[in-house]
Amino acid sequence: xxxxxxxxxxxxxxxxxxxxxxxxxxxxxxxxxxxxxxxxxxxxxxxxxxxxxxxxxxxxxxxxxxxxxxxxxxxxxxxxxxxxxxxxxxxxxxxxxxxxxxxxxxxxxxxxxxxxxxxxxxxxxxxxxxxxxxxxxxx
Amino acid sequence: xxxxxxxxxxxxxxxxxxxxxxxxxxxxxxxxxxxxxxxxxxxxxxxxxxxxxxxxxxxxxxxxxxxxxxxxxxxxxxxxxxxxxxxxxxxxxxxxxxxxxxxxxxxxxxxxxxxxxxxxxxxxxxxxxxxxxxxxxxxxxxxxxxxxxxxxxxxxxxxxxxxxxxxxxxxxxxxxxxxxxxxxxxxxxxxxxxxxxxxxxxxxxxxxxxxxxxxxxxxxxxxxxxxxxxxxxxxxxxx
Numbered sequence: 001x002x003x004x005x006x007x008x009x010x011x012x013x014x015x016x017x018x019x020x021x022x023x024x025x026x027x028x029x030x031x032x033x034x035x036x037x038x039x040x041x042x043x044x045x046x047x048x049x050x051x052x053x054x055x056x057x058x059x060x061x062x063x064x065x066x067x068x069x070x071x072x073x074x075x076x077x078x079x080x081x082x083x084x085x086x087x088x089x090x091x092x093x094x095x096x097x098x099x100x101x102x103x104x105x106x107x108x109x110x111x112x113x114x115x116x117x118x119x120x121x122x123x124x125x126x127x128x129x130x131x132x133x134x135x136x137x138x139x
Numbered sequence: 140x141x142x143x144x145x146x147x148x149x150x151x152x153x154x155x156x157x158x159x160x161x162x163x164x165x166x167x168x169x170x171x172x173x174x175x176x177x178x179x180x181x182x183x184x185x186x187x188x189x190x191x192x193x194x195x196x197x198x199x200x201x202x203x204x205x206x207x208x209x210x211x212x213x214x215x216x217x218x219x220x221x222x223x224x225x226x227x228x229x230x231x232x233x234x235x236x237x238x239x240x241x242x243x244x245x246x247x248x249x250x251x252x253x254x255x256x257x258x259x260x261x262x263x264x265x266x267x268x269x270x271x272x273x274x275x276x277x278x279x280x281x282x283x284x285x286x287x288x289x290x291x292x293x294x295x296x297x298x299x300x301x302x303x304x305x306x307x308x309x310x311x312x313x314x315x316x317x318x319x320x321x322x323x324x325x326x327x328x329x330x331x332x333x334x335x336x337x338x339x340x341x342x343x344x345x346x347x348x349x350x351x352x353x354x355x356x357x358x359x360x361x362x363x364x365x366x367x368x369x370x371x372x373x374x375x376x377x378x
Contacts, residue, residue, distance in 0.1 A: 039261060046257060046331050047214045048268040049248070050187045052287040056263065 008082050011089040018085040019078055026077070034066075091118040095127065108135035168226040169219060171352040174202040179215065186213040188339040196348070203232075203350035206252075206336035208239075210343065216255070216333035219354065223325045227314035229256060229271075229332070230353040232372060233297075234306045236346040238275045239338035246276050247340040248286050252347035253293075255333035256313045258325060266290060267327070269316055271309065273297040273347070282320055292320035306348075308372045312357070329354075 009015060038059065045051050091114045098112045108131050114124040171178065176195050184193065189211030196205040204215075231254055239249040250272045258267040268291040277283070279298045285291035294316060296309050317325035332352060338345035 035262075038263075042263050042266070043259060043330070045185055046183075046216050046218075046259070047185050047187075047255070047333055047335065048257070048263075048266070048291045049212075049285070049287045050185050050214070051263050053187055 008086045010086060010093045014089050015082060015085045018088075019081045022081050023074070023077060034062075087117060087119045090115065091120045091124065094118075095120075095123065099127075102131070108138055166356050168221055168354040168356075169352075170354075171217065172202065173204050173350055174200070176202075178202070179204065182215040182217045182334075184213055184215050188212040188337075191336050193334070193336075201350075203348050204334060206334065206345075206347050206349070208251075208336045208338045208345045210339055212335075212337035212339035214255075214333050214335035214337075216257070216331045218331050220328050220330060221354065223256075223258075223314040223317065223329050226354050226356055227312045228310060228353075228355045228357055229254070229313050230308065230310045230351070230355065232306055232308045232350040233273065234348040235273050235303050236348065237344055238300055238303065239341040239345040240343035241276060241341055243276060249338050249340045249343075249345065250274060251336055251338075251345040252349065253335050254309075254349070254352070255331070255335065256316075256329055257331040257333060258317070258327045259330035260327050263288075264290065267317065267321055267325070268292070269294065269313060269320060271296045271311060275300045294320065302371075306350075306372045308351075 038055075041055055042051055045055055094114060095112055098110065102108065102110050111131060112124045112127045114121055173179070173195050174197070176197075179193065179195055182193075184190075189209075191206055191208040191211045191213040193204060193206050193213075193215050195202050233252050233254070235251040238251045241247060241249060252273040254271045256269045256271075258269075260266040268285075270285065270291060270293045272293050272295055274281070274295045275298065277295045277298060279295055281295040281298075283293050283295075285293050294311075296311065297307060313329065314325055317323075332354070334349050336345050336347045
């Protein structure tokens with residue numbers, strides 16, 4: 001089994017879809033939380049002058065901080081998702097390529113190879129068992 | 140069979156209760172008499188810049204809120220929740236004992252007495268606030284935007300220092316006032332009524348009394364509409 005994959009972006013549509021599936025709910029949940037906190041604090045303070053003097057300056061600081069850290073957080077999140085999704089899309093891509101080669105060559109002695117840190121190892125093991133059986137039947 | 144109908148029965152009973160309340164002929168929605176020391180327990184205090192002393196004072200069995208601000212700014216509010224179109228009239232009695240010491244050349248947002256009608260919305264910027272103020276330096280009927288934000292409008296309902304110590308009853312149609320100051324009809328509910336006495340900007344002392352806040356319908360059946368107005372009242376509270 002090989003250890004490292006050079007490319008992290010193996011299957012763009014699927015990996016971007018996985019990223020979207022993680023980033024969009026995270027963004028919505030954070031926005032909702034931000035809104036809810038803002039809403040309840042406003043409702044608690046109630047007196048407008050106090051909201052202007054206490055809450056709004058604090059919110060301004062929070063907003064500036066959010067504007068500053070959101071791109072960094074998004075970048076880290078995207079990289080993490082890409083790295084982790086690669087462990088799934090990578091072996092699937094590998095499996096597809098290896099099977100394609102076996103079909104083309106009709107060589108059942110070939111085996112599917114996954115990297116050490118990849119997920120779905122059992123899929124490779126079972127595919128290889130199937131190939132072993134096919135190889136034995138063909139003899 | 141009963142199991143099937145149980146939720147529906149609850150829903151129908153709830154709806155009936157809601158409609159019976161919403162469409163009842165009740166004239167008075169809420170009244171704050173402040174005749175008991177515990178009457179301020181349901182009011183919440185918010186402190187901005189030093190605590191104003193809000194307490195119930197009882198004179199000849201008649202109580203009222205006494206607010207004393209010494210270089211302070213805090214307010215008390217009571218949560219309500221009603222459509223102003225249904226109960227547009229806000230009535231209260233007030234008296235100012237001491238005005239903050241303002242420089243006439245530099246009017247600031249310190250008022251001995253103000254009553255708020257708060258229309259909260261999903262965010263502060265979409266919320267609306269009407270402040271009825273007793274301003275010693277502005278004419279009665281004067282409407283101005285608060286220096287704090289454009290969604291806070293101040294209406295001067297009483298003016299001048301001459302009437303210090305006298306009790307006045309004010310009656311405002313907050314539904315009409317909302318349209319007057321914001322240029323559109325109030326669609327959101329009134330979320331709270333508040334009282335504030337502050338003197339923190341002028342670093343002086345202000346003192347006011349507030350009594351008998353009422354939220355009611357426009358007119359009692361069979362009576363003339365009171366509309367908006369104010370009058371001096373002879374009160375046992377007179378100092």
